Amino acid sequence: MSVRVADAARRPAHRHERPFLAAARARWLGFLLIALALVIVVAPFVWILQSSFKTQIAILSGAWIFTPTLDNYADVLLSRRSDFVHGLLTSVLVATASTAIVLVVATLAAYSLHRMRWSRVVVAAFLTWMLAFHVIPVITLVGPWYLAFKALGLYDTRMALVLTHVTINLPMAVWLMLSFFKSLPPEIEEAALVDGCHPLSAFWKVTLPLVRPGLIATGVLSFIFSWNEFTIALNLTSQANATVPVIVSKFSNDYEVLHAQMAAASILATLPALLLMFVGQRFIIAGLTLGSVK
Amino acid sequence: MNAHRGPRGVVGWLNATFRYWSLAPAVLLFAVLTVYPVLNLFRMSVSTIQFKGNTDFWSFTPRRNWDALFSDPSLSSAVSNTLIFVAVAVTVEMLLGLALALLVGRMTRGKGLMRTLMIVPILVPPVAIGSMFKLMYNHDFGVFNQLLGLIGLEPVSWLGSTSLALWSVIAVDIWHWVPFVFLILFAAVEGLPGEVLDAGRVDGADRWQLLRYVTLPLLLPAITVALLFRSILAFKAFDEVYLLTGGGPGTSSELLSLHLYRVFFEQNQLGYGALLSVLTIVGVLMLLAMGRRLVAGTRNG
Numbered sequence: 204m205s206v207r208v209a210d211a212a213r214r215p216a217h218r219h220e221r222p223f224l225a226a227a228r229a230r231w232l233g234f235l236l237i238a239l240a241l242v243i244v245v246a247p248f249v250w251i252l253q254s255s256f257k258t259q260i261a262i263l264s265g266a267w268i269f270t271p272t273l274d275n276y277a278d279v280l281l282s283r284r285s286d287f288v289h290g291l292l293t294s295v296l297v298a299t300a301s302t303a304i305v306l307v308v309a310t311l312a313a314y315s316l317h318r319m320r321w322s323r324v325v326v327a328a329f330l331t332w333m334l335a336f337h338v339i340p341v342i343t344l345v346g347p348w349y350l351a352f353k354a355l356g357l358y359d360t361r362m363a364l365v366l367t368h369v370t371i372n373l374p375m376a377v378w379l380m381l382s383f384f385k386s387l388p389p390e391i392e393e394a395a396l397v398d399g400c401h402p403l404s405a406f407w408k409v410t411l412p413l414v415r416p417g418l419i420a421t422g423v424l425s426f427i428f429s430w431n432e433f434t435i436a437l438n439l440t441s442q443a444n445a446t447v448p449v450i451v452s453k454f455s456n457d458y459e460v461l462h463a464q465m466a467a468a469s470i471l472a473t474l475p476a477l478l479l480m481f482v483g484q485r486f487i488i489a490g491l492t493l494g495s496v497k
Numbered sequence: 498m499n500a501h502r503g504p505r506g507v508v509g510w511l512n513a514t515f516r517y518w519s520l521a522p523a524v525l526l527f528a529v530l531t532v533y534p535v536l537n538l539f540r541m542s543v544s545t546i547q548f549k550g551n552t553d554f555w556s557f558t559p560r561r562n563w564d565a566l567f568s569d570p571s572l573s574s575a576v577s578n579t580l581i582f583v584a585v586a587v588t589v590e591m592l593l594g595l596a597l598a599l600l601v602g603r604m605t606r607g608k609g610l611m612r613t614l615m616i617v618p619i620l621v622p623p624v625a626i627g628s629m630f631k632l633m634y635n636h637d638f639g640v641f642n643q644l645l646g647l648i649g650l651e652p653v654s655w656l657g658s659t660s661l662a663l664w665s666v667i668a669v670d671i672w673h674w675v676p677f678v679f680l681i682l683f684a685a686v687e688g689l690p691g692e693v694l695d696a697g698r699v700d701g702a703d704r705w706q707l708l709r710y711v712t713l714p715l716l717l718p719a720i721t722v723a724l725l726f727r728s729i730l731a732f733k734a735f736d737e738v739y740l741l742t743g744g745g746p747g748t749s750s751e752l753l754s755l756h757l758y759r760v761f762f763e764q765n766q767l768g769y770g771a772l773l774s775v776l777t778i779v780g781v782l783m784l785l786a787m788g789r790r791l792v793a794g795t796r797n798g
Binding site for chain 2: 264365462487
């Protein structure tokens with residue numbers, strides 16, 4: 204590397220002739236590309252949002268100018284043939300319950316792996332299996348789950364969704380909590396233990412409050428991933444316990460595609476994630492990038 | 498012994514056994530809902546399973562599922578579509594994500610806004626992304642064909658033609674996941690040591706030399722991780738394809754995950770589906786093992 208750099212220094216530097224202009228041009232190019240990226244990310248959302256306020260006829264005729272209507276939202280939310288509100292209830296219950304369970308189970312497990320002096324073999328076996336499960340396509344396990352839940356009488360129940368959502372989110376949650384525990388200086392807890400704190404109260408009163416950002420990141424991400432989950436919900440439930448994504452998919456896969464309602468339902472399905480995102484953005488970014496950079 | 502100082506009864510017992518009961522729920526969940534199903538997959542893969550009402554009847558037919566594998570007409574296109582999907586989508590995502598991360602890293606303001614916008618596609622339900630693009634790809638009134646019409650071109654059948662459907666699906670995956678690569682690489686770009694870059698500049702390296710010999714080597718661990726994540730997750734792609742094309746027309750955009758879904762839940766071939774699942778799991782785990790070596794290599798080297 205040093206040879207190359209020295210080479211460059213010897214060459215006449217045309218590119219540095221007018222550094223001011225070059226810098227200005229680079230800046231413009233940067234802004235242009237970023238503006239382009241923004242348009243590409245945002246435009247599809249704008250398109251589906253405006254479609255959701257159109258009548259089916261306005262959509263089909265490809266009109267750009269139209270009188271906005273709320274009929275699609277009314278149809279999705281209020282009409283009798285729509286299960287959307289029921290699905291909303293199912294999704295809220297399943298996402299909330301699975302997130303609560305994931306948080307408890309993952310936090311305890313991560314803490315145990317981190318602090319409880321398990322032998323290396325145990326820790327490695329646990330983490331390897333977790334990683335392996337995380338990369339297996341979930342559809343491969345839906346088959347055996349289907350058989351097992353049918354045998355237990357849990358097929359097409361919210362319980363089945365809660366259990367499976369807990370399972371698929373557990374690897375991410377344990378991984379995140381483990382990274383947050385590792386980022387704490389061990390002295391704090393050791394001091395508590397020396398002062399006569401019992402292991403349980405050291406964990407509860409000293410460590411847990413310190414990893415609150417981690418709990419929030421894990422909770423927000425678990426909730427969103429459970430809310431968005433489609434493959435399992437599609438195959439382990441029927442109409443009675445369909446979640447929001449399954450209902451959204453029904454609008455498009457019926458014989459006749461109900462474009463306007465599909466647009467409105469998609470917007471409604473997206474809102475919770477967007478709301479959570481704006482509330483917990485800082486934590487989400489920490490969660491999504493943690494562990495990958497270290 | 499501290500026994501005289503410790504609380505008695507339930508609390509004392511909880512304290513004494515904290516180590517075990519803190520790990521037990523996770524182990525139990527994994528055992529029941531992942532280890533057992535995977536073992537069951539092996540048993541299913543040598544069986545034929547039929548339903549009478551709600552009861553399942555198993556018979557041991559090891560040859561049958563392998564025969565089904567070799568006579569499956571759409572398996573080869575599912576495999577090759579998946580390979581094309583993963584290779585093309587991941588390559589483009591890595592290049593665009595890296596370019597974007599480097600560009601945004603050079604910005605003096607607006608970084609926060611950029612990051613906020615880029616998390617949106619990752620968190621939106623994939624099903625909503627599928628419907629979004631289904632509307633935009635529509636042959637008669639979708640925005641792409643309207644724009645083509647404005648410049649006087651014929652409408653294109655984005656999802657309905659056998660030669661284009663897979664590429665349209667790949668384009669959606671790229672739209673969905675470039676932001677993820679960006680987020681990971683941008684975090685790494687922000688963490689680059691400024692002194693090293695300054696030293697390179699002082700030594701007279703131009704921008705390309707700086708990128709090639711300083712920045713990229715420093716970013717290599719993050720690049721490898723992003724690449725590994727994306728390659729493995731691309732194998733799982735299901736939701737958007739299910740919504741956009743359902744694997745069609747014919748099998749032109751059928752991916753392995755979609756094929757598995759069909760075998761399991763449309764053709765009700767649980768045994769053959771299990772065999773395919775076992776093979777998929779073995780394949781993915783081999784990929785993972787190779788990837789881990791790669792990551793270890795970039796970290797040590």
